[in-house]
Amino acid sequence: MEAASPETVGSDRPEPVLLTEPTDGVPPVVDTPAELQAAATALAAGTGPVAVDTERASGYRYSQRAYLVQLRREGAGTVLVDPVALDGALDPLVPALADTEWVLHAASQDLPCLAELDLRPSRLFDTELAGRLAGFERVSLGALVERILGYRLEKGHSAADWSRRPLPEDWLVYAALDVELLIALRDAMHDELVRQGKLDWAYEEFEAVRTAEPAPPRAEPWRRTSGIHRVRNPRQLAAVRALWQTRDSFARDRDLAPGRVLPDSSIVQAAQANPNTEAELVALPVFGGRQQRRRASIWLQALRTARRLENDELPTPTTAHDGPPPTNRWADRDPEAAARLSAVRAALSEIAERHNLPLENLLLPDLVRRTCWTPPEDRSATGVAELLRGKGAREWQIDLTAHSLSAALQATPPPDTA
Template identity: 60%
Template sequence: MTDAQETAAGLRTTTGGGPPDEEVSSDGLPVPLLEPREGIPPVVADADGLARVVAAFAAGTGPVAVDAERASGYRYGQRAYLVQLRREGAGSALIDPVGCPDLSSLGEALSGTEWILHAATQDLPCLREIGMAPTSLFDTELAGLAGFPRVGLGAMVESVLGYVLEKGHSAVDWSTRPLPEPWLRYAALDVELLVDLRDALEKELDRQGKLEWARQEFDAIASAPPAPPRKDPWRRTSGMHKVRRRRQMAVVRELWESRDRIAQRRDVSPGKVLGDAAIVEAALALPANVHALSALPGYGQRMGRRQLDQWMAAVDRAKALPENELPQPGATPSGPPPPRSWADKDPAAAARLSAARSAVSALAEGLNLPQENLITPDTVRRLCWEPPQRLEPGTVAEALAGYGARPWQIEQVTPVLVTALAATA
């Protein structure tokens, strides 16, 4: 039995394995969780219903489990189309942000309460858009710090609590109205056991001496400012690496921006308007006319003449741009070059990186946690590319802090990195 399996077995024994009114399988196999404890709550979609939820959750006790469902791949943007909550004394609630687009009153009622989320960084942006932001949180996905090899919600609930969550509706179109009952059941079950899971994981993190590490990670997530808008988002078009010439880059930009305007106006995912592969095909081919464009992959028989005309117009705009208005090649990324080039560019830096990676890997294995949780690979690369002039614990710790490492990470990795870097000096 692996360390993670022993941990999970111990947790199931000490926590009782989930809802108090359920019986764990006598043969030790995971038990399907088919219904929320109090049934599927009604969907709240008006001011009166929201006021009742706010009052109930304000009167509840303990942390609050929070989840959100988006319509990624179906709608434009990443807005929330359903918010699920559960708290002791309040039960579970399902809120429709289409009918209740401002949940700031709920956010205020939960101010100072610990929120439990799974993969918090995925849900926080869409929750902030509707007025909800935690002052403190517990992210059950970061249970990877306790050595669990699979940290998806279903995997964690199964290994820690002994229950199987039905995950068949994770990628459906949550903008659908009315939402089908099976989807609502799935959504309610996503928060059904989050409090139980949080309590079990807190005990395990504490047992392993990692609870303070986790708290530092949670605080960093809760206090992180919203990500700024990406500069030149068209440069992230899939397949962009094939586009070398500036005129071709201009075609990608024009097609991407045209697609984005159409997708935003129609409120559909940009990929449903025109695929990235089709954009790149047009950029590489620089078609002379609509007929040539229609022969390219992605512009076939299903596309009407009006659509072809609008894409051809975008291509023509790019072809007509003067040289001084063509996009420049992508800016040189900040930080070190790709590691594969280090041996040629700076053999000493390559040696430092090899030694540092080995040291971090060994330490992570000894601490029973993923390397990326111990310290980000980017931080290690930056340190090895431009190490401090004096390889001492204080200077290395200062450099790590400058790259955003948490205090617990600095404490753990500084000694092994100093040793590894000094050995290659």
């Protein structure tokens, strides 16, 4: 499909064409080893990059596994693979897709569940990231397809329970359309990045996404319970922790999304109310539901465990972290750091505006904060470049920012080490 130039997109453009069916129709779902081998053979015989997408059931299941894998390649058409029916054994796809550029939209969301299936790209093109680097304000798949290609995708099943079987036909239409235009979008975004002189930057970013290590597990994930800011008493915090951990274990064992087992708001409410009996517990909203009444003894036991803790076993109201304090406290805590941050932000904003880049893609905000809070001893451009490189910044980012960062960091003198 021919792409419209981004420069020609505007109010005078024709209305986008609504796509309701894949060009070649919806293919049957691949759910047997023989069908998988045939699909792999077809994909291996195809040409050019391969479009890849997955569907998960994040709001319904504990795991982030893929419940459907969509693939499309020139000469092979669209392939819909059911990894559940195949017990996650998608081995024939590995050689079929080797040494092929994979095209994904927001790849960091899909790569982990693909890796669980031993599917890993050797080369990557991320159309969402390409859109950000090209300076587009809206970078969802639907927004880019509409603006760049002149087509509108019907979006309605992204938050569906993809663990459901059999998958409804309209869901399969949606899934197939998600890869229908990815190759055309990739080609158009490639040309736009070339036009803007950003293609090399983009491939550095794509490689960083492709090779990124999984994020380490949080030390105290229960502290992310929504509404926990209303709980400051250490004993109540212990109740939140106990309920969260009990819920997490229950949800993991049954592969259920934790929020479907017990909402965060109910955890906070129970910690504040501190019921002593099942009758008192089920009198609280949500806990009076049929399922929660059956589980009441589980939640009550968690609360009793928290009550039995010694004082020195209770969690502190706040947790230590390895980063700088919130920036709104810098002026009081370290005025020189606040001055550095202000100067650095101004310098980075000017660079981002000049190159039509989102500020957060020029340099990660956390890296900026850490650099300003604890600047390198060597604040020369060379010293700053070494610091950024050691923290994972890409070469194009270093080239654009190191000199300006050096000048901004030297706006205040380093501490006297004598």
